Amino acid sequence: MIFLLLLGVPVALGHLYLWRRLVVDTTRPRTVGRRTGTVAIIGAFLVLMGALAVSRSVSPEQAKFLAWPGFVWLALLFYLAIALGIAEIPRRVLLRRATAAPVPAGAGPDPVDPVEVVPDPSRRLFIARSVAIGSGIAAGGVVGYGMTQALGDPKLLNVPVTLDKLQTSLSGFRIAVVSDIHLGPLLGRSHTERIVRMINEQEADLVAIVGDLVDGTVAELGEAAAPLRDLVSRHGSFFVTGNHEYFSGHEQWIAELDRLGVNPLRNEGLTVAGGIELVGVNDVTGKSYDDGPDFDRAFTGRDTANPVVLLAHQPVQVADASARGVDLQLSGHTHGGQMVPFNFVVPAQQPSVAGLSKVDDTWLYVSRGAGFWGPPVRVGAPPDITVVELRSAG
Structure with missing residues (x-):
C-alpha cells in the first residue's frame, strides 16, 4: 500500500x-x-x-x-x-x-x-x-x-579478471554469472529455458545466480523455474538471495532451488577447484526477515591463501567485502538502470551501475541482469549473461 x-x-x-x-x-x-x-x-x-x-x-x-x-x-x-x-x-x-x-x-x-x-x-x-x-x-x-x-536474447559478455592469489593452474577458470531473471507475470518458463541454454553453451566451470530470480511464490512459478535443473557446469551452480526473493517466500525458494540442484549459499562458503574460496551472503533486505547478511559467519574457516569470490546481490555490499579482503564480488540488482536516464540515478544508492570496477583492493562486477522489473523495456541497458574468466597474475 x-x-x-x-x-x-x-x-x-x-x-x-x-x-x-x-x-x-x-x-x-x-x-x-x-x-x-x-x-x-x-x-x-x-x-x-x-x-x-x-x-x-x-x-x-x-x-x-x-x-x-x-x-x-x-x-x-x-x-x-x-x-x-x-x-x-x-x-x-x-x-x-x-x-x-x-x-x-x-x-x-x-x-x-x-x-x-x-x-x-x-x-x-x-x-x-x-x-x-x-x-x-x-x-x-x-x-x-x-x-x-528486453524480450530478446541477453547479450553474452566475456570479462577477464586478474586475481593475485589465483594459482597458475586455475588461470582460465570461468564463472557464468546471471542475475535478476525476474520470473513473474511477464517472464516464464521459456525465459528460463533460454537462459539455461545460453549458459550451458559456454561450458563454464561454475554458474552463479546472484539474486532476484522470481516475483512470485513457488506454487505460482515453480514450473517456470524448473529448467534450472538442467544447468551444467564442472563445479556446480550456486545461488544467493536478492531482495525480491524476500517478497516471494524466500524459505520456500531456497528449498526449491536446492531440490533443482542449484546450491543456495546462505552466509556460507566452500572451496572449489581446490583453490578458490566461493562465498555467498544473503541480501541486505533479509534483515527485515531475520535472514540478513552475516559476513563473519560466511568467512569462518576460509583459507586466506586462496582468492575469495563473493556472491552478493547488491553492489553496495562491497563495502563489507573489501573490509574482509574479498578479491572479487559478483552482483546484480541495478539492471544497469534498465531505462535511461535511471542509470544516472543508480549511483545515488550503489557504487556501480554495471560492469567491472574496483573498490579498494576488491574487484566488483555488476551484471545488468537477464530479465526486467516492471516495464518489459530496456533502453541503454541491454540484458546480459556474463562469463567471468579468472586469470592468475603470474
Missing part, C-alpha cells in the same frame, strides 16, 4: 501533464475528441495502477492480463513526459510567434496606446498537435526498441 501511494502520486501527476498537453491543448472545448481523450487518459491511469496493485496479489497467470498493457503504458508515459518536457521550449517559442496582427485595445491618436495580442486558435492547435504527434512518435519508437532489447 505504501509503495502504491508513493508511486501513485507521481503517476497521477504524469497523467495530468499528458492530459493537458495531449488532450486539452490539441482539442477544442466540449468536443467529442476532448471527451474521448479524457476518458482514455483516465482509463490508462486505472490500468496502470491496476497492474501495480495486482502484480503481487494474484497469480502471475492472472496478473499478466493487466501487467502487459499496464507496464508497457508505464514506459510510454515516462518517455512521453520526457519528450513533451524537452519540447516545451520550442513549443513556447512557436506559440509566441503564432499570433495574429496586434489589434488596438483603445481608440485615439496616441500611437503608443496599449494593444491586445490575440492568438490565432488554428495555429495554436496546429502547433500543439504537431508537438503531440512528434512526441508520440519519439516515445513510441524508444519504447518499441526497448521492448526488443
